[in-house]
Amino acid sequence: MDLPRSGRDSAAPLTPAEYIAQVTAVHDAVTARWLAYELDVGKRIERPELSDGRHPLTAAFLRAKREADLLRPGPRVRWMPWAELVAYREAVDAYARAFAAAERPGADSHEAGDGPDSPTPSPDLPTAPGTRAGRVIRARRRA
Numbered sequence: 001m002d003l004p005r006s007g008r009d010s011a012a013p014l015t016p017a018e019y020i021a022q023v024t025a026v027h028d029a030v031t032a033r034w035l036a037y038e039l040d041v042g043k044r045i046e047r048p049e050l051s052d053g054r055h056p057l058t059a060a061f062l063r064a065k066r067e068a069d070l071l072r073p074g075p076r077v078r079w080m081p082w083a084e085l086v087a088y089r090e091a092v093d094a095y096a097r098a099f100a101a102a103e104r105p106g107a108d109s110h111e112a113g114d115g116p117d118s119p120t121p122s123p124d125l126p127t128a129p130g131t132r133a134g135r136v137i138r139a140r141r142r143a
Contacts (some may be wrong), residue, residue: 020077024072027095038051055094064098068094
């Protein structure tokens with residue numbers, strides 16, 4: 001299994017702490033973009049659907065946000081099992097794609113999903129092979 005490479009030395013893989021920090025930074029950036037629509041009156045007037053959970057793309061984004069938030073490690077976590085880390089990365093990637101789809105001007109509900117027009121995975125996230133986030137959530141619930 002190949003680990004993502006760190007920016008400081010392209011031959012050195014990221015440590016788990018660096019990988020976690022990189023994914024949580026993307027998670028925080030997407031949340032900050034969303035909060036701008038929630039807290040800025042001008043943006044809220046301009047794009048009211050981004051604050052309306054009944055709008056299909058916003059509902060999909062909020063579901064993806066909830067999943068990423070559930071899988072997010074605590075603030076002092078510096079290591080976690082590889083499967084959980086990959087599941088978290090995939091959840092953050094889905095969160096970023098869902099928000100990008102909802103944020104796109106003129107976005108309609110038929111654009112949500114995994115069709116040919118769905119956004120590509122975030123280039124900011126480290127890539128790695130892994131499992132789906134839902135499997136980790138189900139496994140946690142069974143344990």
